[in-house]
Amino acid sequence: MEKLLEVKDLQVSFQTYGGEVQAVRGVSFHLNKGETLAIVGESGSGKSVTSQTIMRLIPTPPGKIKSGQIIFNGEDLAKKTDKEMEAIRGKDIGMIFQDPMTSLNPTMKVGHQIMEVLIKHLKMDKAAAKERAIELLRLVGIPMPEKRVNQYPHEFSGGMRQRAMIAVALASNPKLLIADEPTTALDVTIQAQILELMKDLQKKMGTSIIFITHDLGVVANVADRVAVMYAGKIVEMGTVDEIFYDPRHPYTWGLLASMPSLDSDDKAELAAIPGTPPDLTNPPKGDAFAPRNPYAMKIDFELEPPMFKISDTHYAATWLLHPDAPKVEPPEAVKKRLRQLSSNYPQPVIVKESE
Amino acid sequence: MLRYISRRLLSILLSLFLIITATFFLMRAAPGGPFSGEKKLPPEIEKNLNEYYGLDRPWYNQYFDYLVSIAKWDFGPSFKYKGQTVNDLINDGFPVSFFLGMESLLLAVSLGILLGVIAALNHNKWQDYGAMIFAVLGISVPSFIMASLLQYVLAIKLGLFPVARWESLQHTVLPALALAATPMAFIARLTRSSMLEVLSNDYIRTAKAKGLSKGQITVKHAIRNALLPVVTYLGPLSAAVLTGSFVIEKIFGIPGLGSQFVLSISNRDYTTIMGVTVFYSILLLFSVLLVDIAYGLIDPRIKLAGGKKGE
Numbered sequence: 001m002e003k004l005l006e007v008k009d010l011q012v013s014f015q016t017y018g019g020e021v022q023a024v025r026g027v028s029f030h031l032n033k034g035e036t037l038a039i040v041g042e043s044g045s046g047k048s049v050t051s052q053t054i055m056r057l058i059p060t061p062p063g064k065i066k067s068g069q070i071i072f073n074g075e076d077l078a079k080k081t082d083k084e085m086e087a088i089r090g091k092d093i094g095m096i097f098q099d100p101m102t103s104l105n106p107t108m109k110v111g112h113q114i115m116e117v118l119i120k121h122l123k124m125d126k127a128a129a130k131e132r133a134i135e136l137l138r139l140v141g142i143p144m145p146e147k148r149v150n151q152y153p154h155e156f157s158g159g160m161r162q163r164a165m166i167a168v169a170l171a172s173n174p175k176l177l178i179a180d181e182p183t184t185a186l187d188v189t190i191q192a193q194i195l196e197l198m199k200d201l202q203k204k205m206g207t208s209i210i211f212i213t214h215d216l217g218v219v220a221n222v223a224d225r226v227a228v229m230y231a232g233k234i235v236e237m238g239t240v241d242e243i244f245y246d247p248r249h250p251y252t253w254g255l256l257a258s259m260p261s262l263d264s265d266d267k268a269e270l271a272a273i274p275g276t277p278p279d280l281t282n283p284p285k286g287d288a289f290a291p292r293n294p295y296a297m298k299i300d301f302e303l304e305p306p307m308f309k310i311s312d313t314h315y316a317a318t319w320l321l322h323p324d325a326p327k328v329e330p331p332e333a334v335k336k337r338l339r340q341l342s343s344n345y346p347q348p349v350i351v352k353e354s355e
Numbered sequence: 356m357l358r359y360i361s362r363r364l365l366s367i368l369l370s371l372f373l374i375i376t377a378t379f380f381l382m383r384a385a386p387g388g389p390f391s392g393e394k395k396l397p398p399e400i401e402k403n404l405n406e407y408y409g410l411d412r413p414w415y416n417q418y419f420d421y422l423v424s425i426a427k428w429d430f431g432p433s434f435k436y437k438g439q440t441v442n443d444l445i446n447d448g449f450p451v452s453f454f455l456g457m458e459s460l461l462l463a464v465s466l467g468i469l470l471g472v473i474a475a476l477n478h479n480k481w482q483d484y485g486a487m488i489f490a491v492l493g494i495s496v497p498s499f500i501m502a503s504l505l506q507y508v509l510a511i512k513l514g515l516f517p518v519a520r521w522e523s524l525q526h527t528v529l530p531a532l533a534l535a536a537t538p539m540a541f542i543a544r545l546t547r548s549s550m551l552e553v554l555s556n557d558y559i560r561t562a563k564a565k566g567l568s569k570g571q572i573t574v575k576h577a578i579r580n581a582l583l584p585v586v587t588y589l590g591p592l593s594a595a596v597l598t599g600s601f602v603i604e605k606i607f608g609i610p611g612l613g614s615q616f617v618l619s620i621s622n623r624d625y626t627t628i629m630g631v632t633v634f635y636s637i638l639l640l641f642s643v644l645l646v647d648i649a650y651g652l653i654d655p656r657i658k659l660a661g662g663k664k665g666e
Contacts, residue, residue, distance in 0.1 A: 055564060083568075090566030097564075102557040105576050107654055117565050117576070152655040168565065 003071075004175060004208045005054070007029040009080075010068035012053050017256075019281040023049040024234035026068070031176070037222065038223035038240075040216060040255070044277050046232040046306055047212045053078075053179045054210070055095055056085045060350050073175070091121040094169030094207075098181040100161035104153040110164050111137075111149030117171040136167040141197060159190035159292040166197065173205060179268055179331040180212045216259045220244060225313065231278050231288035238314035245339040247330070248308075248316040248348075250295045257333040271331060287319070295320060295328050308348040311341065363647070367640045373637045375425065375629070381626055389623045412626075421629065430630030435622045439632035448612035449634070451521060452599030455611065458527055459535035466584065467539040468578075470544025475581075476573060478551060486543060493540025502533035502606045519607045530607040531640055532599055538592050542585055544604055547582040556580075556642035573583040582653060594639035598631075609625060 012024040024046040031037050039047045046300065052058050054070055056077060070077040077085070089095075094157070097103045104113060114136055115129040124132065130149065137145035140163040153161055162182060171176055185193040199222060202209060211222055219226055226243040227237040227285065228251065236249040247253055252271040275292035278284050284291065290300035299319050308321035319325055329335065390396055390404050405411045409420070424431060430441035435603025496504075509529060510518040516528050521523035553559065554577055562572045612631065617625035650657045 057563060070552045086566045086568055088566070089564055095564040097561060099557060103561045105558040106656055107579050108576070113561075116567065119572075120566055144576070151539075165561070168561070182493070255597060268524060330425075 002033045003030050003143040004033045004035075004073065005071075005210075006071040007054070008069040008071070009049070010050065010053065010070065011066040012058065012063060013050055013066055014070075016281070021231055022280050023282055024053065025283065027229070027232070027234055029227050029234060029237060031208050032211060033175075033208055034202070034206050036211055036222055038211045038226045039212060039229055040213055040219055040226060041229035042214055042277060044244045044280070046234065046280075047229045048180055049325075050229070051095075051180055051210055051212050055093055055178060056082070057089075057095075058082065088167075090117050090174075091172045092174050092176060093176045094172070094174040094183045096162070096165050096169045096177070096179045097303045098164050099185045100158055101185065103165055104161055106153055109150055109152055110156065111151075114149075114164070114168050114171050117168060117306055121172040121270040127255050132171075134168070135317075137164065139201070140164070140167045140170075141193075144166075158186055159193060162186060162190075163196055163282060165195065166194075166201070170201060170207070174207060176210065177202075177207045178212070181214070183217070183218060184210075184213070185213065191218070198222065217257060217260075228255065231283065232280055233288070234315075235289065235315070235318070236314075236316040236318075238310070241310065241339075242314040242341060245337055246310075246314070246341050246344070247334060248310055248314075248321060249318045250293045250320065250330075251289050252316075253330045253334045254292075256337065257331045261333075271333060287317075297325065309351045309353045310348050311343040311345060314344070315351070316348075323347065324348075360644075360648075363586045363644050367637075367644065370640055371633065371636055372422075374420075374423065375633060378629060378632050379421065382625060383414065385623070387623050390627055391623070394416050402423065408432070424631075425633060430627040430633070433627050435619070435624045435626055435627070441626050444602075444615050444627060445630060445634055447611065448599070448610060448615050451609060452611035452613060453597050455527060455530055455534065455603075455609065456593070456597035456599065458531040459538070460593055462531060462535040463539040463542055463592075463596075464589070466535070467542025469548065469581075470539075470543035472578065472581075473620055474543065474547040475550030475554060476569070483547075487547070488539040490543045490547075493536045493546075496536070498533055498537060498600065499602045499606060501536045502530070502603060505529045505533050520606070526607075530603050532611060533606075534603050538596065542588065544549075544636075545584050545588060546581060548606060549584045550577060553577050553581045580655060581625075583650065586646055586649050586653065590643040591639060594642045598635050598638060 007030070008028050010024055010027045011022070014023055015020045027046070027050055029037065039164050041047045045328065049058065049063075053063075053065060054072070054077065058065075065078050068078060077088070079090070091180045091271060092193075111130060111133045112158065113123075114133040115126070118124045118129040118132050118259065119126070122129075134145045134149050137148055142148050142160055142163055148156070153164070156164060165182075172175070177198075182198070183194050186194060198209065209222075211218060212220070223240050225239050226237065226248065227234045228243065230251050236243065236247065238246075243252060244256070247256055251273070255270070257271040258273060260270055273292055278288050278291070284301075286302050287293070287296070287300040290296040293300065305317045305319045305322075307315050307317050309315055310321070319330060330338070356607070369451075372551055375508055388410070389408075400473070405415040409417060421431075428442070429517055430445070433444060435441050435446070470486045470489065474483040477483050506518050507531060509515050517526050518529075559572060559576060562576045567575070599609075599611035601613040601617040603609070604614045612634075616631045616635070617626060618624075619631060
């Protein structure tokens with residue numbers, strides 16, 4: 001598999017009046033060509049900051065890339081100037097945002113907003129760009145694109161606006177599409193349609209996708225691999241099967257246990273993860289999840305857990321995987337899912353973070 | 356659209372009627388009259404004058420006659436300037452005030468928006484502080500001080516422009532600058548705050564994610580959305596500026612409409628007060644109408660609804 005994107009030890013922080021907020025604290029992952037990576041986590045876990053840093057959309061100041069590399073297509077995006085990024089944004093990397101109601105310019109025709117990308121990056125003239133914009137609108141499933149191309153965003157419904165946003169993001173056939181909670185603001189039936197559309201377009205265009213979400217149902221639907229983020233770090237990463245059927249990190253257990261499933265008894269209460277995420281101006285010593293973790297051990301409050309490798313593709317950062325750790329049982333809801341995966345190593349292996 | 360405009364025209368007529376009525380009676384309620392001066396006029400002469408101008412007749416006759424003549428665009432003779440009608444005064448003064456007003460409007464709008472945009476794009480940097488200090492000065496320095504300063508520095512010390520009078524284009528520069536200072540500063544502040552708000556919008560991030568440059572984002576996405584508050588302010592502003600400023604016209608010796616407006620009141624020149632007020636109201640009401648139409652052109656979400664809803 002060829003790597004399209006590799007993020008190495010990325011650290012991003014924001015300078016605020018209250019001090020320096022360390023939003024992303026050493027994130028490393030990679031993305032293969034044509035693959036979909038889902039980044040999940042609750043609000044404030046750093047997933048959006050990570051994705052916007054890849055696009056270099058973080059306003060600087062107050063934001064700052066403190067260290068790390070973002071290797072895209074063999075080039076380090078972290079070192080690019082704003083001017084150089086303009087040639088990459090919208091051309092090689094497209095982006096879809098959460099709220100389609102506010103992400104389109106209300107005073108500009110939808111067609112024109114698509115044409116902008118075509119004129120800027122593909123050097124099309126106006127007539128050709130308009131024709132292509134109509135094709136793109138048709139491609140994303142908007143009926144009567146010839147008429148719609150001349151309409152304003154307020155004449156579109158929420159789902160249609162998100163379709164138009166997808167058309168904008170895919171206009172110049174980017175290698176990477178970053179979708180930052182693209183379905184969160186939509187109702188469930190429209191969500192399913194948008195996800196289907198994205199999968200369909202990915203098949204047609206061979207785009208790699210980074211899919212940011214906090215909805216595990218969506219993850220199961222679209223992703224090849226999953227990275228679970230907590231307090232600015234990736235705590236577990238693996239293929240969809242590994243995360244859903246063989247999760248190892250207590251935080252992932254908590255997320256899975258809090259998700260309703262079809263076969264779950266509707267009398268049983270959904271589990272919630274107690275507490276709130278830590279304040280990242282002052283990240284706690286040891287494992288940031290420890291105060292909310294029912295499985296926390298003494299060492300979790302003292303020393304940050306290293307990454308353990310469970311299989312070639314499955315990583316988790318928890319002391320529970322250490323050979324000296326006591327054997328613990330995951331929560332009931334998670335235990336029901338567990339399957340024996342043949343790719344696992346006989347024993348988790350400690351890896352150095354910046355391998 | 357047509358329906359909307361005709362409805363608005365009707366409401367303009369109604370407003371005008373109310374304005375005329377209110378002014379008519381307020382004016383009569385004020386003590387003194389057009390012929391009361393330092394020197395008491397002999398009663399016979401005053402009686403003759405009142406008879407000549409119809410002031411001896413009952414108020415309702417005067418009121419209805421006045422309504423009829425205004426409908427014919429006849430504001431009647433001036434009480435103070437013998438042999439001149441109020442129409443003459445307006446016809447003489449308005450073109451001058453209009454020219455001066457247009458010049459300063461253009462200055463105020465273009466410089467104000469430019470300053471505001473520069474300030475917003477460089478939020479909390481020296482350009483921002485510089486533009487806003489400039490704007491605060493422009494708002495807080497009264498126009499008569501601004502005018503004298505400009506006269507002193509640009510005309511007397513540097514000799515770039517004539518000090519006063521109304522003769523050539525050169526003569527218009529200083530009064531236009533003095534008149535433009537305050538609205539320009541106001542527009543700069545309005546533009547800045549509304550640009551800042553627009554720049555924090557999601558669609559600006561989308562535009563950035565498309566790879567557009569800062570300039571393209573500002574021109575194509577931000578300014579148009581930031582302009583609505585400025586356009587709102589432009590309606591009353593243009594009516595006020597176009598009918599002239601008493602202070603500026605006095606300082607620069609300009610034969611405009613603004614001085615007529617103020618002088619007519621201290622003179623109790625009833626017909627001139629009425630005429631100038633009506634004229635000013637018409638300008639104001641129409642510029643507000645224009646602003647509302649401009650809204651619809653700038654922001655497609657604003658529909659100029661006709662009679663029915665959802666049209």
